[in-house]
Amino acid sequence: MLKSIGKILLGAVFVGGLFVPHAFAETTLNALFMAQAAYSEADVRSMTEAFTKANPDIKVNLEFVPYEGLHDKTVLAQGSGGGYDVVLFDVIWPAEYATNKVLVDVSSKITDDMKKGVLPGAWSTVQYDGKYYGMPWILDTKYLFYNKEILEKAGIKAPPKTWEELGQQAKIIQDKGLLKTPIAWSWAQAEAAICDYTTLVSAYGGDFLKDGKPDFQNGGGVSALKYMVDSYKSGLTNPNSKEFLEEDVRKVFENGDAAFALNWTYMYNMANDPKDSKVAGKVGVVPAPGVAGTSEVSAVNGSMGLGITAVSKHQDEAWKYIEFMTSQATQNQYAKLSLPIWASSYDDPTVTKGQEELIAAAKLSLAAMYPRPTTPKYQQLSTALQQAIQESLLGQTTPEDALKTAAENSGL
Amino acid sequence: MSGTWMTTRAWLLMLPLLAIMVAVIGWPLVDTVRLSFTDAQLVGTAGNYVGFDNYAKMLTSSNFTRTLTTTTWFAVISVAAEMALGVLAALLLNQEFRGRAVLRGLMILPWALPTVVNATLWRLIYNPEYGALNAALTQLHIIDDYRSWLGEPGTALAALIVADCWKNFPLVALIALAALQAVPRDITAAALVDGAGPFNRFRFVILPYLAGPLMVALVLRTIEAFKVFDIIWVMTRGGPANSTRSLSILVYQEAFSFQRAGSGASLALIVTLLVTVLAVVYATLVKKTAGSAA
Amino acid sequence: MERKSPVFTAFIYVCAILLAAVILAPLAWLFVMSISPAADLAAKPLRWWPQTADFSRYAQLLSRAENSAGAAFTSSLRNSLEVAGMATLAAVVLAVPAGWAVSRTPSVGWSLSMVIATYMLPPVALSVPLYMGLSWLGLLNNVFGLALIYLTILAPFTTWLMKSGFDSIPREIEAAAMIDGAGLLQTWRIITLPLAAPVVATSALFAVLLAWDEFFYALLFTSDQRAKTLTVAIADLAGGRVSDYGLIATAGVLAALPPVLIGLVMQRALISGLTSGGVKG
Numbered sequence: 006m007l008k009s010i011g012k013i014l015l016g017a018v019f020v021g022g023l024f025v026p027h028a029f030a031e032t033t034l035n036a037l038f039m040a041q042a043a044y045s046e047a048d049v050r051s052m053t054e055a056f057t058k059a060n061p062d063i064k065v066n067l068e069f070v071p072y073e074g075l076h077d078k079t080v081l082a083q084g085s086g087g088g089y090d091v092v093l094f095d096v097i098w099p100a101e102y103a104t105n106k107v108l109v110d111v112s113s114k115i116t117d118d119m120k121k122g123v124l125p126g127a128w129s130t131v132q133y134d135g136k137y138y139g140m141p142w143i144l145d146t147k148y149l150f151y152n153k154e155i156l157e158k159a160g161i162k163a164p165p166k167t168w169e170e171l172g173q174q175a176k177i178i179q180d181k182g183l184l185k186t187p188i189a190w191s192w193a194q195a196e197a198a199i200c201d202y203t204t205l206v207s208a209y210g211g212d213f214l215k216d217g218k219p220d221f222q223n224g225g226g227v228s229a230l231k232y233m234v235d236s237y238k239s240g241l242t243n244p245n246s247k248e249f250l251e252e253d254v255r256k257v258f259e260n261g262d263a264a265f266a267l268n269w270t271y272m273y274n275m276a277n278d279p280k281d282s283k284v285a286g287k288v289g290v291v292p293a294p295g296v297a298g299t300s301e302v303s304a305v306n307g308s309m310g311l312g313i314t315a316v317s318k319h320q321d322e323a324w325k326y327i328e329f330m331t332s333q334a335t336q337n338q339y340a341k342l343s344l345p346i347w348a349s350s351y352d353d354p355t356v357t358k359g360q361e362e363l364i365a366a367a368k369l370s371l372a373a374m375y376p377r378p379t380t381p382k383y384q385q386l387s388t389a390l391q392q393a394i395q396e397s398l399l400g401q402t403t404p405e406d407a408l409k410t411a412a413e414n415s416g417l
Numbered sequence: 418m419s420g421t422w423m424t425t426r427a428w429l430l431m432l433p434l435l436a437i438m439v440a441v442i443g444w445p446l447v448d449t450v451r452l453s454f455t456d457a458q459l460v461g462t463a464g465n466y467v468g469f470d471n472y473a474k475m476l477t478s479s480n481f482t483r484t485l486t487t488t489t490w491f492a493v494i495s496v497a498a499e500m501a502l503g504v505l506a507a508l509l510l511n512q513e514f515r516g517r518a519v520l521r522g523l524m525i526l527p528w529a530l531p532t533v534v535n536a537t538l539w540r541l542i543y544n545p546e547y548g549a550l551n552a553a554l555t556q557l558h559i560i561d562d563y564r565s566w567l568g569e570p571g572t573a574l575a576a577l578i579v580a581d582c583w584k585n586f587p588l589v590a591l592i593a594l595a596a597l598q599a600v601p602r603d604i605t606a607a608a609l610v611d612g613a614g615p616f617n618r619f620r621f622v623i624l625p626y627l628a629g630p631l632m633v634a635l636v637l638r639t640i641e642a643f644k645v646f647d648i649i650w651v652m653t654r655g656g657p658a659n660s661t662r663s664l665s666i667l668v669y670q671e672a673f674s675f676q677r678a679g680s681g682a683s684l685a686l687i688v689t690l691l692v693t694v695l696a697v698v699y700a701t702l703v704k705k706t707a708g709s710a711a
Numbered sequence: 712m713e714r715k716s717p718v719f720t721a722f723i724y725v726c727a728i729l730l731a732a733v734i735l736a737p738l739a740w741l742f743v744m745s746i747s748p749a750a751d752l753a754a755k756p757l758r759w760w761p762q763t764a765d766f767s768r769y770a771q772l773l774s775r776a777e778n779s780a781g782a783a784f785t786s787s788l789r790n791s792l793e794v795a796g797m798a799t800l801a802a803v804v805l806a807v808p809a810g811w812a813v814s815r816t817p818s819v820g821w822s823l824s825m826v827i828a829t830y831m832l833p834p835v836a837l838s839v840p841l842y843m844g845l846s847w848l849g850l851l852n853n854v855f856g857l858a859l860i861y862l863t864i865l866a867p868f869t870t871w872l873m874k875s876g877f878d879s880i881p882r883e884i885e886a887a888a889m890i891d892g893a894g895l896l897q898t899w900r901i902i903t904l905p906l907a908a909p910v911v912a913t914s915a916l917f918a919v920l921l922a923w924d925e926f927f928y929a930l931l932f933t934s935d936q937r938a939k940t941l942t943v944a945i946a947d948l949a950g951g952r953v954s955d956y957g958l959i960a961t962a963g964v965l966a967a968l969p970p971v972l973i974g975l976v977m978q979r980a981l982i983s984g985l986t987s988g989g990v991k992g
Binding site: 073076077080081083105107193194195244245247248253256257260262384385388392395396398399401 | 458459460545546547563565567568569570654655656657658659670673674675676
Binding site: 035037039040041046050066068069070071073074078081082088089252255256259260281 | 749753779780783842851852931932934935936937947950951953954
């Protein structure tokens with residue numbers, strides 16, 4: 006009743022104001038992307054342009070939000086009749102999106118050629134409960150970047166192979182007065198901190214969950230957080246890391262203010278671009294190190310996929326668009342900020358040319374990618390963990406206690 | 418014209434406004450009350466009746482008490498500072514000096530600046546690596562090293578309060594200035610003749626004129642400060658370690674990030690109740706000051 | 712008149728300069744950032760004044776090339792204008808009869824008090840049902856839906872201001888017109904509204920400023936260029952992949968210009984509006 010009154014009143018108030026100057030092609034898709042890491046906005050725009058040139062009857066509206074807004078925007082748009090058709094989603098969300106029917110099951114649309122051609126690690130990004138909820142698009146993990154010039158000045162021959170060695174090398178750089186705080190991380194109270202933490206958890210052989218219950222408060226999970234706290238307290242880590250996101254890390258690294266930085270693929274070619282970066286040509290990249298006796302390298306699965314929302318009225322066109330965006334041809338063409346999901350691309354000279362170092366690191370890292378926990382309550386778990394990480398860094402509590410509290414507040 | 422017709426006509430004239438308010442505020446408020454007794458999800462399940470479970474859960478959670486404390490600190494300190502700075506600025510602007518008109522005009526600028534722009538601006542100023550505050554303070558040798566203003570729990574809330582004050586004290590100043598200009602000159606002159614010192618003149622002659630308008634500003638600003646969302650969302654999102662998380666941000670997380678519409682609604686109503694109690698207490702005080710000033 | 716000592720005069724000038732500096736410094740810095748080359752903004756020690764002024768970011772944000780960052784910004788500018796315009800227009804249209812009714816028939820005044828009291832409600836207390844309601848009406852991510860909600864933020868203020876305005880117009884003038892046979896609408900048109908025109912203008916300006924500033928509902932209820940307003944666009948820009956702080960500052964300058972210009976030009980009207988609200992409570 007009240008709702009219909011609302012409708013009538015609305016009509017009364019805005020009658021005559023109804024001018025909507027949108028020219029429609031035959032089908033208009035709305036797609037949600039992020040303005041952070043991986044493909045740049047410009048890349049996504051030109052990929053999309055190529056798609057609409059090939060499919061003139063489809064128009065694609067692009068929307069970019071910060072990663073921090075991506076999840077909430079996707080969920081909130083569910084209620085909207087004209088919501089998004091295609092959304093970018095992080096590897097941690099399929100469980101929730103599948104449970105709440107945000108994304109449609111596209112298992113039947115995945116061809117055998119896709120199944121064979123795409124790297125297995127990429128598939129885990131879009132799967133939940135044996136079903137496929139989209140196509141992987143960004144195959145990404147965090148690498149250890151280093152400033153070759155600074156390492157050379159410090160007399161360091163090779164980048165670190167273990168996390169302990171990273172600390173030792175940073176100490177040398179600090180002692181020689183080359184940099185006050187050589188290591189930069191993204192430890193702001195955000196998902197970025199969880200990605201750095203997960204990398205370390207994988208290095209220390211920890212587990213997030215055991216039998217559906219939190220297990221990060223034991224063993225490797227605690228060692229990982231202890232490493233972060235020690236590195237922070239020793240002054241080797243830039244203390245501002247606790248308010249950095251990936252973009253801040255990149256800015257600091259590109260400005261020559263960090264010798265080491267943990268970041269996604271995209272930083273390699275951006276930091277090597279002399280237009281914006283002061284360290285172009287001096288960027289080194291290796292897999293994130295391991296822990297002696299436990300792991301050789303460490304990596305977090307930070308991949309993302311493209312899916313079709315349950316409210317989309319143009320699911321076929323949406324899939325066409327996703328197929329185009331994730332195709333090997335498109336991905337090979339734009340392989341500078343994000344590496345392809347296709348196995349054979351890694352031996353394709355058009356992809357590897359000029360970024361051999363990155364490809365070499367990728368081959369090791371992508372094979373070691375460690376997942377964040379798969380649960381519909383991921384957001385709550387992550388929020389609790391973010392708080393634990395920050396409280397430990399700030400010395401408000403010990404890593405052990407912080408993680409115990411996080412386990413209690415994780416909702417699992 | 419008869420009184421009843423006047424009244425009926427008045428109601429008819431108010432009807433469009435009242436109808437819209439009922440539809441867009443009244444109904445959602447009632448529905449929030451209903452939701453608060455269910456375990457409804459934001460999208461999907463409509464939810465079952467769960468009694469006072471949500472309230473019990475929210476009121477006993479450590480998150481709530483902590484967030485309430487944070488919000489109270491934010492509100493009390495920022496409003497007190499805005500009042501003090503506003504009155505001081507008004508006293509200054511009430512003096513005669515060259516350029517006074519221009520300075521009065523400037524006061525409107527921070528108030529007109531959109532809140533989100535203000536927050537973004539201050540976030541850039543506080544930037545730990547490239548911010549203007551660190552640069553200025555080190556160049557003036559006040560601090561030796563760049564600091565992480567929004568990254569330390571000790572300074573993050575203070576930094577937010579400074580940003581909030583900067584935007585809002587000019588409003589208080591303008592309200593106070595208008596009240597000061599209503600103080601008759603001969604009264605201050607008479608007090609001067611009586612030999613009252615500057616403090617006593619302020620306390621007994623000027624303050625009674627200021628009390629009423631300042632009370633109103635105080636009420637408005639306190640309510641605003643208790644509801645604070647925008648400036649924190651843009652500057653810290655509640656970090657570091659949740660030390661700047663306000664009640665509104667907690668509700669947002671619960672209802673929209675975690676999609677628990679039911680418990681989010683109960684939390685929102687608790688906040689509403691707190692603000693209402695505050696407002697009623699203040700309203701009583703306003704009436705009292707208005708009475709004593711008259 | 713009290714005689715002022717030179718020391719006191721000097722003290723006043725020092726304070727005035729200090730106050731001016733406090734007000735202007737952050738605003739000036741916002742502008743300087745918007746025209747400084749990116750390298751200057753990342754320099755240590757910081758360069759406070761650019762060697763060459765660079766206005767290219769303004770062109771970048773105001774360009775309308777399809778699917779560009781500029782298009783995203785200009786569309787949010789358009790949305791903000793549309794939403795603020797519609798909500799303000801509607802808020803004034805509702806406020807005139809309602810304000811007049813309360814002014815002339817104080818016995819219905821309590822309903823206006825109730826309307827004004829809604830200002831106390833935190834938006835989060837309404838957001839979930841509003842979200843569901845707008846979704847049901849198909850008005851999520853829609854400028855009309857957003858304007859409808861803004862209307863309820865603006866209308867209490869405009870109605871209050873209109874009521875104060877009507878209070879100062881003597882009833883006798885209206886009564887005289889009515890005795891001459893003018894109906895209510897005619898009386899308003901000929902007598903009341905022309906006299907109240909300054910108040911109408913003031914309340915409209917207030918409403919525009921309020922609507923322009925709103926962030927929370929826009930954050931929740933809009934999702935893309937079709938409805939996203941400027942405040943959300945700026946928050947997105949500041950949180951996203953922009954390594955150039957100057958671009959964020961430029962967006963801030965552009966978003967601040969309309970309200971700041973309104974503020975400066977209409978200073979007198981705004982201050983009298985503010986204080987009439989303030990003094991009369």
